[in-house]
Amino acid sequence: MRLTRTSRAAAALGALLLASACGSSDTAGSTPGGSDFTPPKLSAQKTLGKGEGQVNLIAWAGYAEDGSNDPKVDWVSGFEKQTGCQVNTKTAGTSDEMVSLMKTGQYDAVSASGDASLRLIASGDAAPVNTKLVPNYKDVFAGLKNQQWNSVKGVPYGIPHGRGANLLMYNTKKVSPAPDSWSAVFDQAAAHRGKVTAYDSPIYIADAALYLMKSKPSLGIKDPYALDQKQFDAAVALLKAQNKNVGEYWSDYLKEVSAFKSGDSVVGTSWQVILNTAQAEKVPVKAVLPKEGATGWSDTWMLAAKAKHPNCAYKWMDWIISPKVNAQVAEYFGEAPSNAKACDETADKNHCATYHAADEAYWKNVHFWTTPIAQCIDGRKDATCVPYAKWVQAWTEIKG
Structure with missing residues (x-):
């Protein structure tokens, strides 16, 4: 399946x-x-x-x-x-x-x-x-x-x-200390260059926004699906920086299991079912809901x-x-x-x-997951947010 x-x-x-x-x-x-x-x-x-x-x-x-x-x-x-x-x-x-x-x-x-x-x-x-x-x-x-x-x-x-929640999964033998933050795949991703994995979808931009919501409060992000242009640009910039450290973007969960099993991936976004499957195949992995929270x-x-x-x-x-x-x-x-x-x-x-x-x-x-629309769904009346169509366009640019 x-x-x-x-x-x-x-x-x-x-x-x-x-x-x-x-x-x-x-x-x-x-x-x-x-x-x-x-x-x-x-x-x-x-x-x-x-x-x-x-x-x-x-x-x-x-x-x-x-x-x-x-x-x-x-x-x-x-x-x-x-x-x-x-x-x-x-x-x-x-x-x-x-x-x-x-x-x-x-x-x-x-x-x-x-x-x-x-x-x-x-x-x-x-x-x-x-x-x-x-x-x-x-x-x-x-x-x-x-x-x-x-x-x-x-x-x-x-x-x-x-x-279901999007979790942070890591190889316990390759990633130490055990991560508790999405910084492991963003600001600290270079430590595992080429072996970071990320979910392959425009909605993944929200994961970057969620991290920035906590790590850069000055941006004023209140909802990872409600981003004005400045906030959106910051999330896209973070993902473009992450890109050089990503070995594979995944959408098929069996492929992610294989990547962790072979060692091609050691840290990245995952699901509980992926963790269960990988552990059943004796892959040394654990997963955590990071301190910033998660998308799902x-x-x-x-x-x-x-x-x-x-x-x-x-x-x-x-x-x-x-x-x-x-x-x-x-x-x-x-x-x-x-x-x-x-x-x-x-x-x-x-x-x-x-x-x-x-x-x-x-x-x-x-x-x-919530569809991003022009009306800022965080309640702001004095701002216009970036709609989903723009997320799709940006995702293509992010992946190069």
Whole structure:
């Protein structure tokens, strides 16, 4: 299984948000939902009708397994048998691809990350959801409900699926002392020149901004996804300086495991599942949530505004966050489940502890991916922030 979340250059996809507005977005414990963002006027479905016989999904690899990749990994067949809704899944490798596919009108739902969700809401491609039609929603962790990447002014635009943090991983035999700061891949990266690794996506600019938020407070960064031109230029400059020390930018987690195993990488951004996989292969690595905090991702199942099979889509959203299924997905993909009751259903009884599923204090230090837009989502009214399209352009320059 190849899990990728990288975002290819697609400036046009970000352009629709140039004039969009969104409210306060301190994802580490802010007022939920955008306060100024006004999406197209759409209404949530009021009642659940009979299933239409099929549902067309856009999903990350590993989110809608039907046994074709591994006969032992199948939670789609049970859904089809119970509901009569045949599942047709298009696996997407990037958030930009998901946004593009949703615009075709051929799909009913998508497992969107925070760097895509606001775009889908702003363009009118995603509809509000009626959480009363999703019985298992009541058991979703409170920290995932009505957040600024999946709701607007308290109106939910999706059903939380799971979450994960971007960690700092290092080779314990090559990196000493043990790092506790992102300075290991920025200001001190030269100590491991050519063996630093970084996540391959424009959204990684937020990681540099997060580090600068703590290391250079004079820049006044309050939110790593809300950068005015001066702040943005500082983050880009930091990443260009880092570039000469980077041996590889990764998007495929198996490639990062291989790089740490071979010694080509010794320090860099990682996920908990990568750490687990590498340690299982006897690679001498550890990972830490640095003192500055971290960026992270929280995925949301969003309903297409023009869904042709909305009833089956609602049934799917309830199924995928049901305790047993949510536990299966979380373990297979390597993430914290969204349903609190899923923690009693995992095969590995330590899974939720390992992934900090119920540790809200842990998540307060994680700034979840959010689409950068021209309206400064940190609440500033006297500044214009750099929108996502410009992040995409800058990322190409950063990598050379």
